[in-house]
Amino acid sequence: MPTIHIPTPLRPYVDKQESVEVAGQTVREALSNLTSTYGDLRKHLYNDEGKLRSFVNIYLNDEDIRYLQKEDTQISAGDALSIIPSVAGGTPTATETERELPTLSAQEYQRYSRHLILPEVGLEGQRKLKAARVLCVGAGGLGSPVALYLAAAGVGTIGIVDYDVVDLSNLQRQILHTTADIGKPKLDSARAKINAMNPEVKVETYNEPLSSKNALEIFRGYDIVLDGTDNFPTRYLVNDACVLLGIPNAYGSIFRFEGQASVFGAKDGPCYRCLYPEPPPPGLVPSCAEGGVLGVLPGIIGMIQATEAVKIILGIGEPLIGRFVIYDALKMRFRELKLRKDPDCPVCGTNPTVKELIDYEQFCGVPAVESSESPVAPPPGTTRASSMGPGGVPEMTAKELKAWKDENPRLQILDVREPFELQISRIDGAIAIPLGELPKRYQELDATRDLVVSCKVGGRSAKAVQFLRDHGFPQAINLKGGILAWSDQVDPSQPKY
Numbered sequence: 001m002p003t004i005h006i007p008t009p010l011r012p013y014v015d016k017q018e019s020v021e022v023a024g025q026t027v028r029e030a031l032s033n034l035t036s037t038y039g040d041l042r043k044h045l046y047n048d049e050g051k052l053r054s055f056v057n058i059y060l061n062d063e064d065i066r067y068l069q070k071e072d073t074q075i076s077a078g079d080a081l082s083i084i085p086s087v088a089g090g091t092p093t094a095t096e097t098e099r100e101l102p103t104l105s106a107q108e109y110q111r112y113s114r115h116l117i118l119p120e121v122g123l124e125g126q127r128k129l130k131a132a133r134v135l136c137v138g139a140g141g142l143g144s145p146v147a148l149y150l151a152a153a154g155v156g157t158i159g160i161v162d163y164d165v166v167d168l169s170n171l172q173r174q175i176l177h178t179t180a181d182i183g184k185p186k187l188d189s190a191r192a193k194i195n196a197m198n199p200e201v202k203v204e205t206y207n208e209p210l211s212s213k214n215a216l217e218i219f220r221g222y223d224i225v226l227d228g229t230d231n232f233p234t235r236y237l238v239n240d241a242c243v244l245l246g247i248p249n250a251y252g253s254i255f256r257f258e259g260q261a262s263v264f265g266a267k268d269g270p271c272y273r274c275l276y277p278e279p280p281p282p283g284l285v286p287s288c289a290e291g292g293v294l295g296v297l298p299g300i301i302g303m304i305q306a307t308e309a310v311k312i313i314l315g316i317g318e319p320l321i322g323r324f325v326i327y328d329a330l331k332m333r334f335r336e337l338k339l340r341k342d343p344d345c346p347v348c349g350t351n352p353t354v355k356e357l358i359d360y361e362q363f364c365g366v367p368a369v370e371s372s373e374s375p376v377a378p379p380p381g382t383t384r385a386s387s388m389g390p391g392g393v394p395e396m397t398a399k400e401l402k403a404w405k406d407e408n409p410r411l412q413i414l415d416v417r418e419p420f421e422l423q424i425s426r427i428d429g430a431i432a433i434p435l436g437e438l439p440k441r442y443q444e445l446d447a448t449r450d451l452v453v454s455c456k457v458g459g460r461s462a463k464a465v466q467f468l469r470d471h472g473f474p475q476a477i478n479l480k481g482g483i484l485a486w487s488d489q490v491d492p493s494q495p496k497y
Contacts, residue, residue, distance in 0.1 A: 002030055002079040008256050009085060009291070012436025013041040027060060028071035030081060040439045045083070054278040057084040062337050084326070084337070086232070086276040101127040102156070108200060112154050125314045126154060130200075132313045135159040135222040137210060137238055139186040141298030142228030142252050142305065144176040147190060149306040151198045155313070158194060159204040159222060162186045169497065173295040210234055212357035215241040224309045226250045228302070232279040233360035239264060239272035240357055243347045248319075250308045252301040257294050259301035259327040262320045262339065263308050265348070269321035274342040279364040281391065297329055365391070384450070385477050393462045395478040398489040401452055405429075412451045416464045417483070425483050425494040427454060435460045438467060447472050454479040454486070456497075 001021045006014050014020055015038075022037070024030030031052075035042035047053055058065045059082040065073050075081070104112070104126060115121040115129075132155050136143045139162040150158055166174075166181040166189060174186075181189035187205040194203050206218055219225060219241050227238045227249055235253075242249040242265040249264040251272065264271045304325065311317045324337040346353045384404055385394030396404075405411055413427055416435040426432075433441050435455070445451065451473055455461040461478050468476040479485070487494040 001077055002075045002081060004030060004034055005080060005082045007083055007085055008258050010041060010044055010083060012434070013044065014038045016436075025074060025076075026071065027058060027065055027073045027075060027081065030075060031058070031071070040436075044085070053280070055086045055276045055280045057275065058082070059084060059337050062335070064338065064340065082335075082337070084324075086280060100131075102130050103127070104130065105200075108154070111198070111200075115154070120316045121314060125316075128313055128315075129154045129310070130156040132224075133157040133159065133222045134309055134313075135161065135219060135225045136228060137161045137225060137234070138228035138230070139174075139176055139190040140164070140170065140228060140230065141173045141254060141293065142302045143190075143226070144174045145299045145302030146226050146228060146306045146309075147176060147194055148197055149303060150309060151194045151201045153306070153310055154198070155201065155309075157202045157204060159206065159218070160187060160190050161206040161208075161210050161218060162190070163207050163209055173293065173298050175299070210237060212237060212360060215357060216245065219245055219247060222247060224248050224250060224312055226252070226305050226309060228252065228305075233364045235272060236279065236363060237357065237360045240347050240354060243271050244355070244357070248312055248321075250305040250312075252298075252305045254293050254297050254301055256291050257297065257329040259297055259329070261301055261304040261308070261325045261327070262323060263312070266312075266319070266321045268341065270339045270341040271345060271348040273347050274345050275324065275339060277342075277345070281365055294329055297327075300327060300329070387480070389458065389462055389478055389480060391462060391466060393465050393478050394476075395458070395462075395480040396452065397480050398485040401479055401486070402490045404450075404452075408450060410449050412445060412449050413479075414445065414451060414453045414461075414464065415455070415483075416453060416460050417455050421456065421497075424497050425487065427483065427486055427491075427494075430454065435464055438464055442468060442471055442473075445473065451476045452479055453477070455482045457482040457484055 001023050003019050003021050005019045006017060011017060020034060022030050022033045024033050031045065035045060045053060045056055052071065060073060060075060061080055065071065109116065112126050115126050116123055134150055134155050136147050136158065139147065139160050143160065147158055147160065164186050166177045166184055166186055168182055170177055171179065176193050177186065177189045185207060187207050191203045191205060194201055208214065215237055225238060225242050225247055227235065229235055229238060239249060248266045251262050251264050253260045263269065308319050311319050322339050324339050326335045326337065341348065343350045384396055386396050386400060389395040413430040415422065415426065415430040415432050416438060418434050422432055431445065433444065451468065453461040453464045453476060458478060458481050461482060465476045465478045483494065484496055487496050
């Protein structure tokens with residue numbers, strides 16, 4: 001029987017298995033048998049019309065089935081199907097075509113001596129690196145190793161877009177920042193670390209949210225953009241801006257123990273939308289804040305991104321154009337999948353329909369924040385919800401939950417985090433049912449009692465509320481901000497993680 005490899009985000013729906021053997025003579029039959037056996041998996045792979053979701057790709061022996069014979073492709077024993085959901089020589093750059101290459105100082109000859117003796121780099125290559133302008137979108141887990149290694153390599157100008165401040169939870173993986181930087185803008189600590197690494201590097205910072213209003217202006221003039229973002233609206237924004245400006249996008253994404261890397265938007269190569277034409281619905285794919293990430297993982301993926309940037313600047317080697325690398329840290333295994341440019345892609349295809357940047361939060365289904373003057377009425381059966389969250393899920397604050405909990409001893413609080421998370425922090429009296437087990441165990445809850453659902457930051461619990469409201473719990477409400485908000489607003493003794 002063929003084997004189907006299950007990615008980390010979907011393993012809770014197949015009893016946490018990494019791979020499953022299923023019967024079937026075609027891809028369609030194998031997937032049908034898989035989702036028949038594991039019913040909770042079906043909604044993650046297929047939409048309500050029974051079509052394979054556009055943000056889920058299926059590979060047969062590392063070949064995208066979209067470019068074979070779709071789901072009716074024949075398979076046999078020994079074949080391997082891989083489910084790949086969205087979770088993230090080079091072309092000439094401006095350094096070669098528009099700018100005069102700068103000279104190196106005596107100190108730079110010494111600093112870059114190990115490059116200068118590489119025939120593939122040499123003096124001219126090092127001058128190209130010094131002339132290059134590279135933009136890092138994000139100064140977090142991926143942006144940290146990218147910025148440091150590009151600075152060490154001698155990239156002359158490094159731009160960084162970020163408007164966040166350093167938090168203690170960042171320091172497990174974001175090596176641009178230290179304990180002394182907690183509470184400071186990430187751009188300040190990033191600039192200090194880069195200049196400490198290499199004072200010859202010019203650092204340009206953009207302390208503002210990246211949006212369709214400013215992306216083209218910020219990106220213009222850079223040779224390469226390195227995507228270190230952690231949300232789908234910004235990923236699609238970065239992709240589209242790069243394609244419209246003709247700038248390669250060195251892409252990386254991380255989740256738990258797995259990482260992905262590729263180069264999108266290069267001449268004649270695919271873009272991010274060729275791989276994932278549409279984003280997943282809000283909350284369906286957990287973030288690193290919800291699912292966690294191995295601290296060293298962004299170092300590995302970030303270094304791949306930095307390597308691709310250097311190769312493109314120098315015009316050497318074989319960049320990851322049309323190739324998609326998947327890294328499994330637990331198995332220390334790399335896999336490479338083939339990507340093709342989609343001729344019907346709305347951004348980089350033969351007849352593109354996206355010719356300017358759009359509203360990416362709307363595109364990704366993220367609801368707009370409602371003003372206090374026009375609050376959204378909660379759905380029927382929800383008497384305590386004070387606002388509506390992503391996907392129209394009713395929610396309440398931690399302070400509101402505390403007041404309600406004190407006056408209503410029959411209130412149910414459901415915690416859908418994993419058991420190991422409950423060892424860190426927990427709301428007193430909360431019922432523990434992990435999100436992946438909820439479809440099998442929701443009947444353990446009392447449908448006649450009020451119910452508030454919590455997780456770490458509110459993403460998983462929002463999904464749980466949607467499920468419960470569809471299964472006889474119309475009064476289910478999400479805890480906005482999760483256990484972290486509870487720690488901030490109600491019980492500081494609960495550790496934050």
